[in-house]
Amino acid sequence: MTSAIPARTTTASSGEPGPRIDPDGSTTKKARKQYSDRVRAERRLGWMLAGPAFVIMLLVTLYPILQAIYESLFKFRLTAPGEREFIGLGNYAVILSDQLWWEDLGRTVLITVITVIVELILGFALALVMHKALKSVRGLLRTAILVPYGIITVVSAFAWFYAFDINSGYINSWFSWVPGIDESTNWFAEAGTSLFVIMASEIWKTTPFISLLLLAGLAQVPDELSEAAKVDGATWWEQMRKVIIPNMKAAIMVAVLFRALDAFRIFDNVFIMTNGANGTEVLSLLAYRQSISRLEIGLGSAVSVLLFVCVLVICFVAIKLFKVDLAGSQGGK
Amino acid sequence: MQTSQRTRNGARTRPRAIVLGGLLIGTLAMTGCGPGDDDNSLTWYINPDAGGQAAIAQKCSEESDGRYSIQTSLLPSDAASQREQLARRLAAGDSSLDIMSLDPPFIPELAEPGFLAPVPEDVAESTTENVVEGALAGARWKDELVTVPFWANTQIMWYRKSVAEAAGLDMSEPVTWDQIMEAAESQDKALGVQGAQAESMTVWVNALIESAGGSIIVDPEATADEIELGLDSEAGTEAARIVSTIGKEGLGGPGLPTQNENGSLIAFQGDSGSFMVNYPFVWPATVAAVEAGTLDEAVLEDIGWGIFPRVFPDQEAAPPLGGINLGVGAESDNPALAYEAIECIVSVENQAEYFLTNGNPPSNTEAYEDPRIEESFPMAETIRDSLQVAAPRPQTPFYNEVSTGIQQTWAPPSSVDPETTPEASTNFIISVLRGEQLL
Numbered sequence: 001m002t003s004a005i006p007a008r009t010t011t012a013s014s015g016e017p018g019p020r021i022d023p024d025g026s027t028t029k030k031a032r033k034q035y036s037d038r039v040r041a042e043r044r045l046g047w048m049l050a051g052p053a054f055v056i057m058l059l060v061t062l063y064p065i066l067q068a069i070y071e072s073l074f075k076f077r078l079t080a081p082g083e084r085e086f087i088g089l090g091n092y093a094v095i096l097s098d099q100l101w102w103e104d105l106g107r108t109v110l111i112t113v114i115t116v117i118v119e120l121i122l123g124f125a126l127a128l129v130m131h132k133a134l135k136s137v138r139g140l141l142r143t144a145i146l147v148p149y150g151i152i153t154v155v156s157a158f159a160w161f162y163a164f165d166i167n168s169g170y171i172n173s174w175f176s177w178v179p180g181i182d183e184s185t186n187w188f189a190e191a192g193t194s195l196f197v198i199m200a201s202e203i204w205k206t207t208p209f210i211s212l213l214l215l216a217g218l219a220q221v222p223d224e225l226s227e228a229a230k231v232d233g234a235t236w237w238e239q240m241r242k243v244i245i246p247n248m249k250a251a252i253m254v255a256v257l258f259r260a261l262d263a264f265r266i267f268d269n270v271f272i273m274t275n276g277a278n279g280t281e282v283l284s285l286l287a288y289r290q291s292i293s294r295l296e297i298g299l300g301s302a303v304s305v306l307l308f309v310c311v312l313v314i315c316f317v318a319i320k321l322f323k324v325d326l327a328g329s330q331g332g333k
Numbered sequence: 334m335q336t337s338q339r340t341r342n343g344a345r346t347r348p349r350a351i352v353l354g355g356l357l358i359g360t361l362a363m364t365g366c367g368p369g370d371d372d373n374s375l376t377w378y379i380n381p382d383a384g385g386q387a388a389i390a391q392k393c394s395e396e397s398d399g400r401y402s403i404q405t406s407l408l409p410s411d412a413a414s415q416r417e418q419l420a421r422r423l424a425a426g427d428s429s430l431d432i433m434s435l436d437p438p439f440i441p442e443l444a445e446p447g448f449l450a451p452v453p454e455d456v457a458e459s460t461t462e463n464v465v466e467g468a469l470a471g472a473r474w475k476d477e478l479v480t481v482p483f484w485a486n487t488q489i490m491w492y493r494k495s496v497a498e499a500a501g502l503d504m505s506e507p508v509t510w511d512q513i514m515e516a517a518e519s520q521d522k523a524l525g526v527q528g529a530q531a532e533s534m535t536v537w538v539n540a541l542i543e544s545a546g547g548s549i550i551v552d553p554e555a556t557a558d559e560i561e562l563g564l565d566s567e568a569g570t571e572a573a574r575i576v577s578t579i580g581k582e583g584l585g586g587p588g589l590p591t592q593n594e595n596g597s598l599i600a601f602q603g604d605s606g607s608f609m610v611n612y613p614f615v616w617p618a619t620v621a622a623v624e625a626g627t628l629d630e631a632v633l634e635d636i637g638w639g640i641f642p643r644v645f646p647d648q649e650a651a652p653p654l655g656g657i658n659l660g661v662g663a664e665s666d667n668p669a670l671a672y673e674a675i676e677c678i679v680s681v682e683n684q685a686e687y688f689l690t691n692g693n694p695p696s697n698t699e700a701y702e703d704p705r706i707e708e709s710f711p712m713a714e715t716i717r718d719s720l721q722v723a724a725p726r727p728q729t730p731f732y733n734e735v736s737t738g739i740q741q742t743w744a745p746p747s748s749v750d751p752e753t754t755p756e757a758s759t760n761f762i763i764s765v766l767r768g769e770q771l772l
Contacts (some may be wrong), residue, residue: 075768078420078421078424079443079444079445095771100770165589166588166591167599167600182584189589189591189745275530275531277529287615292417293737295417
């Protein structure tokens with residue numbers, strides 16, 4: 001997952017002859033022919049190492065995706081196999097004309113936007129702390145910060161659920177001094193408070209992931225640049241805004257993209273804490289309800305396909321927005 | 334030099350790799366087969382309990398003199414997830430589904446497409462004698478017995494004697510919902526009902542509608558396009574009035590919108606406990622809490638019980654009916670052996686033992702004659718009487734849609750409006766069943 005970031009450092013720092021770049025940025029056939037034997041051997045080794053995983057990934061992801069697209073064109077209930085019927089885009093029409101889809105989409109986007117923004121801010125702060133920490137405590141600090149990310153989401157969801165649950169929770173007792181919170185506060189009875197707990201759990205669990213990615217980005221910013229800015233009289237904020245953040249754009253892009261995609265597919269926390277009750281249903285849960293609970297394979301597949309399209313849109317928007325070529329060896333442009 | 338060494342090493346490691354590969358493939362093949370490899374081995378997919386089903390499996394295996402051996406395989410904890418797993422396995426033609434512990438409302442969905450092996454006549458005859466009518470109804474689909482009743486559950490009314498006394502209620506006579514609502518309000522206590530958006534909500538709504546003389550589905554055998562619901566009726570409105578009053582007036586306490594059966598029990602055991610509708614597990618759970626020292630014995634002594642509250646004073650209540658039936662997968666390699674094992678599992682003796690050890694009431698009335706039951710469950714007679722008048726949830730292949738539709742429109746209780754909810758609920762479920770809306 002972090003391979004996109006080191007790629008920039010590797011190419012920049014290694015003395016290996018890379019592909020020759022024309023003035024317009026394209027790689028010519030002629031240039032490709034000029035790879036040394038060693039580079040060619042390394043590339044071959046790279047394909048041999050990554051190839052099997054790539055093929056397996058294609059098999060386990062592409063096949064279900066194509067199957068889902070195919071199934072989405074049918075009216076098909078698993079417990080009524082004889083009544084399978086081709087209905088074209090009928091399932092999509094049902095979904096897109098249903099208010100529930102749009103409500104769930106709005107809720108999912110809300111969760112994605114809020115959690116990613118908060119995680120980005122907190123993650124950046126934690127990355128700065130880890131980056132600047134004294135060498136003696138750096139390892140301990142990084143371990144402590146990463147602990148939540150090491151916990152399985154379902155386990156963390158149960159922990160948060162039991163902490164806030166009106167019967168077994170301790171939060172009401174601990175925070176009874178806060179106005180609006182007392183022993184009878186039922187956090188999971190309403191959409192607002194339920195979503196607050198769900199998002200808090202998400203943020204607690206995945207901020208370390210963002211901070212780790214941002215730490216990798218911070219490490220790539222040459223100290224000389226900050227030093228030069230400092231000498232020129234730049235304040236801390238100016239250094240951040242004009243030197244550090246622009247130079248870690250690729251890292252921020254990776255962090256935002258990965259987390260946005262993850263947050264958009266949120267399932268475990270909602271499933272465990274509310275199971276979508278009281279206005280907390282999200283798109284993944286909607287897909288689950290149609291495919292797994294109702295066993296309506298056609299309709300559920302159509303929801304999943306639309307969810308996949310949303311994910312593609314997020315990728316496209318994020319890449320366009322940040323104007324970063326993740327596949328390119330030059331990182332942020 | 335290096336190359337030759339590598340070749341030699343490779344030659345040495347190759348046989349080792351082949352052996353390791355063979356072992357791996359062998360292991361995978363063996364684990365893939367899973368339980369039930371032997372000709373007389375049966376797999377029983379059980380719902381989680383306190384070990385009672387595993388004990389019965391062992392006992393029956395021993396008593397069979399080697400004719401069969403039952404292995405148990407644990408299903409997920411909640412009924413909906415159990416259904417999901419079993420339906421997917423049955424649809425895929427999994428032959429390991431020899432015996433299945435099934436929640437009755439989901440049986441028509443599995444029986445309709447022929448996922449269940451037919452019950453042999455002799456087995457049907459031997460396993461249905463003295464079985465309570467509600468459990469039998471839940472075991473049938475289209476007038477045919479498709480599963481065998483094992484244990485039957487029902488909700489009874491639990492109450493705190495001190496609260497009932499203070500409210501001036503005569504608990505020797507049947508009480509109504511209005512009476513217990515009034516009593517709870519006058520004593521500033523909370524009613525123990527299940528208001529969470531979950532299966533328990535459908536259980537409650539169904540019991541209220543059946544108690545008011547109606548039914549959620551008018552024709553359970555109808556197809557999805559022709560199904561007719563009885564929610565938007567006088568009985569449905571009366572049910573909505575009770576749910577709505579409890580929700581809007583806060584009679585269920587602050588935990589009501591997320592309260593399931595366990596939550597109700599915890600609240601009932603607390604200072605605000607008054608009247609509660611719940612399953613018989615309440616008793617062993619409370620006794621265990623007292624024995625563990627986490628609950629005052631005075632609470633146990635203060636608990637009384639009676640039949641589920643009535644909706645109308647002059648109309649008998651129709652308490653919820655649950656339990657577990659046993660079915661055999663149509664693709665099972667040993668359906669005859671499976672039914673032989675089922676005859677053993679559901680024996681009167683095993684049902685009585687299961688009640689004593691796991692707290693799950695027998696579906697066979699004869700089992701209640703075991704003197705040990707009265708000792709351990711002083712309310713056994715009430716449970717048996719309740720089972721006789723209990724009403725099953727709608728028996729339809731579309732139960733999941735109907736139930737989830739009710740959960741989504743009747744929860745939380747404070748959002749229920751007797752004027753609009755029954756109609757809105759009906760329109761929503763019909764629309765979902767006709768494929769016009771998402772659920």
